[in-house]
Amino acid sequence: MTGTTPRDTTGPAGRTRWPILAVALALAAGCSAPAAERVGTARTPSAPAATAVSQPPPGDPRVLTKNLAVPWxxxxxxxxxxxxxxxxTARLLRVTASGEVSEVAKIDExxxxxxGGLMGVAVSPAFDKDGFVFLYYTAAxxxxxxxxxxDDRTLTDAEVILDGIPKGAIHNGGRLAFGPDGYxxxxxxxxxxxxxxQALGSLAGKIxxxxxxxxxxxxNPFQNVIWSYGHRNVQGLAWDPSGRLYASEFGSSSFDEVNLIEKGGNYxxxxxxxxxxxxxxxxxxVTWTTDEASPSGMAYADGSLWVGALRGSRLWRVPVAQDGTVGAAVPLFENQYGRIRAVTTAPDGSLWIGTSNKDGRGSPAPDDDRILTLTPTP
Incomplete structure (x- = not known):
């Protein structure tokens, strides 16, 4: 689930526990957050910045393009x-490395x-041969x-490869990504x-x-398309260099999560x-309190997982060791850009970060929504 409403206001169905990772050093552009903020204490967020500086210092994002509407x-x-x-808007856009935007198609279905709406997008790892692009969207x-x-900046030959994924007003998942195994x-x-x-006969709440x-x-472990189950609402998928899959997941009223995904695992x-x-x-x-995160898009770069936070209005950096263990999560850019939904690693190793301030739960700046680029630094 995204934002502050609804987070299952009747409360969690099961027991709640303390997070296993303490939130460490808070890094914001130019200053550190107070100690109370570093442990997720309730606070009144400041307004998001309307614009970025024209030449940000190293390690800070720059605005690539603006005036979008919920880039997912x-x-x-x-x-x-x-x-x-x-x-x-159900639009598919093409954005160049210099920030030029053109509309490829509007998905009428x-x-x-x-x-719900037009959410995940994935490009075939064999694109040069097959030209395939995949979209995940909410249909009727x-x-x-x-x-x-x-082909030639247009979409043709639409073919539904998987339908029957339950839809709802909330918790539609939506992330698509090709793994290092080519699937x-x-x-x-x-x-x-x-x-x-928990129902292995349903495609809902699964990877x-x-x-x-x-x-x-x-x-696959169950002779169907299910890889793991027991998920509430996964919106981020990322692999480390060893091929380990991590997923970000919205909690209910206590804890959001990053999970290390195992074949057939029940979460x-x-x-x-x-x-x-x-x-x-x-x-x-990794766990966070729900006001610190509402984690959506996630990417791996420069030895860390980078997790976009919607309600938390920040980017989380989670160091990952060579053996797959994770270090203390570090918050970046708190309350500077508003709600962050999309996080993807570009071919040059930079991160592309999409804001989500026009999704009905944010406070849009005049030039929202934006795509930012960030070059990770140690």
């Missing part, structure tokens, strides 16, 4: 241009509503994944029906793994939220 997904084409989805009756051929992964939410997360045709990928929702120390379920490797 970012995926790169060969050559460095990106395809960007706008959730609420998408039905934006609540947290379900969420679905559709494959297109992208397509999709993150789904439980659409507010908690029990669906899915499939071929480019939508068939179960070889080696506990709705029985647990946060760390459960229950042998039936896999505990998260």
């Amino acid at each position: 997904g970012i995926a790169f084409l060969p050559g460095g241009d990106a395809l960007v989805t706008e959730r609420d 998408a039905r934006p509503d609540g947290e 009756s379900d969420n679905r994944i559709v494959r297109y051929r992208y 397509l992964y999709a993150a789904t939410g439980e659409v507010g029906d908690r029990q669906l997360a 899915l793994r499939m071929t480019a045709d939508g068939a179960p990928a070889p080696g 506990g929702w709705p029985e647990v939220e946060g760390v459960g120390d229950d042998s039936r379920f896999i505990d998260p490797v």
